[in-house]
Amino acid sequence: MLLAALLAVAATARAGPPAAYAWQLPRGFPPPAVPADNPMSQAKVDLGRRLFFDPRLSVTGRYSCASCHQPARAFSDGRALALGATGATLPHNALALVNVAYSISLGWTRREPRTLEAQMLEPMLNEHPVELGLRGREPALCQALAADQDYAAGFAAAFGEPGEAAAGEPCAAGAVTFVRIVRAIAAFERTLISGGSAFDRYVFRGEHDVLPASAKRGMALFFSPRVGCSGCHSGINFAGNWRDAKGATGAASFAVDGTSVRPVRVPTLRNVALTAPYMHDGRFATLEAVLAHYAQLGTQAARGMSLDPRLPRAGLTADERAELVAFLDSLTDPAFVSRFAAPDEPAATAGGG
Amino acid sequence: MRTAVPVSCACLLLTALPAWSNGGGSMSMPQRMPEVRQQSPADLARSAYNDGVRYVKKADKAQAASLEAKDPGKKDKQAKEAQELYGKALDSFRQAASLDFTMPEAWNYLGYSSRKLGKYDEALAAYEKALSLKPGYADALEYRGEAFLGLNRISDAQQAYLDLYSGDRGLAGKLLGAMKGWLATQRANPASTAINLDDVDKWIQERAQIAGQTASLTRAGTAASWR
Incomplete structure (x- = not known):
């Protein structure tokens, strides 16, 4: 709850004014809604894309967002019910993330959450059942990403130089914070726009x-x-x-x-x-x-x-x-499927922890 | 023509800039004037533009009366009056555009008046200017499409329709209606064009069908289906 609130209000004052983001929208598609506290930028999208496919964002180190949301399956997973990183069966089929930027709310049965940033906390932190299984591992995650030079540069480019962590941040290391991880992935997900069928x-x-x-x-x-x-x-x-x-x-x-x-x-x-x-x-x-x-x-x-x-x-x-x-x-939309393929994505397996 | 807003007191000005309507109607002018001062070129351009809009409204009315008139003499008289008024409108819009080169509405109506006078090349140039100043300007896209029809440039008119369709289905429908009118005119004089009218007819029918089928994909259509 605290983290959700933090996501809603965390200051981004350290980041400079974002350059206007140039949406690549198909004919007939309006510009998506973007939360005021998470403006789009190419640097953020690039960072979010890398995080989306990174298996370090799981308890096993073998699972990523893309494990349940595979580009070749239009960001679904081919299973009747999704599986968590440790092999736990989840309650529902993995929703395809096609044009998710236009969704009013997210999830199969509830009218909340209403933003990608808020929704993402569920797969990242849920324990019953475990999805990515990051609860309690946030500091280790931030440390690992901050130690990666490419990530450190990516976070700095997307969000600006590090400062003091905001109150309630689960982790902060250099320019890497948990809220920034969430925001970057959400920014990437907003670019999953399909209109070329x-x-x-x-x-x-x-x-x-x-x-x-x-x-x-x-x-x-x-x-x-x-x-x-x-x-x-x-x-x-x-x-x-x-x-x-x-x-x-x-x-x-x-x-x-x-x-x-x-x-x-x-x-x-x-x-x-x-x-x-x-x-x-x-x-x-x-x-x-x-x-x-x-x-x-x-x-x-x-x-x-x-x-x-x-x-x-x-x-x-x-x-x-x-x-x-x-x-x-x-x-x-064949181009949509191929556009987001991650050439260096490792094969994701559940239950390997 | 689009709805125009009544204009008052075009001779005195406030320092705050008045806005004009998106649809290309008259530009609003201040109601109360705290001080008298010299009009700027932009103010004069707005005043000329508003004169032009008034002429266009009268001209459209005369043209409609001409089309409805049964008596040949009355029809001819109304048509001549419409042409005279479009000519006056054209002069006003030319003046407005020369005073304020960056006013897309003036260029749009300059194109409209030119087209009504059969000056299609001048009309197209004016629409291009309007669109360069205001990319995606739906009114100019629609008017330009009708100018293409006047020049029998059917593939360009079809492209104009598609450009409009994704952003303003109402104006796209208006242009499709103009295309139907063009087709009927050509059917009545089949020797006047080398264009395959059956192909155009098939295209128009398919676009009308697509528009009807996919109405639920629009913002209004979606809201209606879930009301």
């Missing part, structure tokens, strides 16, 4: 031949009132309401989708073909299985389950399912 080329760049006919038919179904996928998966990120520099379009979007009696987050569908298995508990291995689930929701509703009114009540033929899958495939 075939769909985007079709809609925003006017490349009318880039989508096959089956995908165009699937697109018509997706946005149709009868099938109604876009009732929930609206917005620039196909995840319902979003937040950008102008503010939020509404409250974070949650729906009772037939997999839980409680509302769960409407996840992004961008790069969805890469993020199997699906749903908050990873119960469906394929997109076809997800569509079969939604196609039979009318029956479930008849049994009295209180489903979100936006959900489709119509059945789908086999052809329609195939067309919808073709459309969902068109939301894959």
Whole structure:
């Protein structure tokens, strides 16, 4: 709690005025919201990128943020339920970090936390179950990073020269502090912006031949009132309401989708073909299985389950399912996946501690 | 034309700079004047700009009346009046732009008036200037798209539509409507162009379909779906 508060108010006065950050935004994408106390800079993004892939940020020294958020899987992990560094099973499927800068809140079932900086404390410090397992190891982490010349220079470039650690800082060594680690990673995560799919080329760049006919038919179904996928998966990120520099379009979007009696987050569908298995508990291995689930929701509703009114009540033929899958495939952005590959990333393994 | 704000007392000035509307309407002028002093070139430019906006509003009205008139004589009279008023507007905007070279709204309306008078090359140059001063200026993008149509530069008009589509779907829709009008005119005189009108028709229809399908991806569409 203290650390969360510190993240919200820690002074960055030692850092000089940040140079204006040049977002590389796809057509149709607005500038993301950025916390006033963590302005973007290229130096911070570069530092955060390195930290994101660094296995030193775990109790075992073999696990990193990228272990659960792998670029090749659109920053998800391919497991039904995520695993922590020591092999503990986590409650939910690892959410893909695609366009996470536009998320109003983070996590599958709660409307908090609302910033990447606040959310990151959970995987870093949670003990039940352990995720990265850094609680109690913060001083050692700061010391290790400060002893690395490249990191020391990176922190100084991103945040300025060291000063006295703010009250409540879990660790500080030279220019390295825990709050700065969190802020740098958050800055990097805000750059995980995907808007170069075939769909985007079709809609925003006017490349009318880039989508096959089956995908165009699937697109018509997706946005149709009868099938109604876009009732929930609206917005620039196909995840319902979003937040950008102008503010939020509404409250974070949650729906009772037939997999839980409680509302769960409407996840992004961008790069969805890469993020199997699906749903908050990873119960469906394929997109076809997800569509079969939604196609039979009318029956479930008849049994009295209180489903979100936006959900489709119509059945789908086999052809329609195939067309919808073709459309969902068109939301894959190959450049996004390759852009963030870490060439020197060590193979991450859980439970090796 | 965009909504214009009434102007009062263009002869005296406050030291604080008045702002003008983003849409390219009239520029607001101070209501109460504590002292009299010499007008600066920027003040004179604003005054000329506001004169131009008044002429444009009258000209648009006359042009609309001409289009609606059934009687040929009345139609012709209204059309001539519109042209005269667009000419006066053009003079005002030229004056405004010469007095304040950095006023994108003046360049935008200079382009608009020029286009209405059939001076498409001058219109395009003015829009380019407006866009160089205010990158992404949606009104200028839309007007420039219509100027491209006037020159039968369809691929440029299509690109203008795409440029608008990602930032201002309302104005993109307006330009698409102008493209439909252009197409209807060309269909009525098929010998007047070598452009494949069926291809243009197909493009327009596909863009209209895309816009309709993806309305839920916009800010307003998203908010509506989750209201």
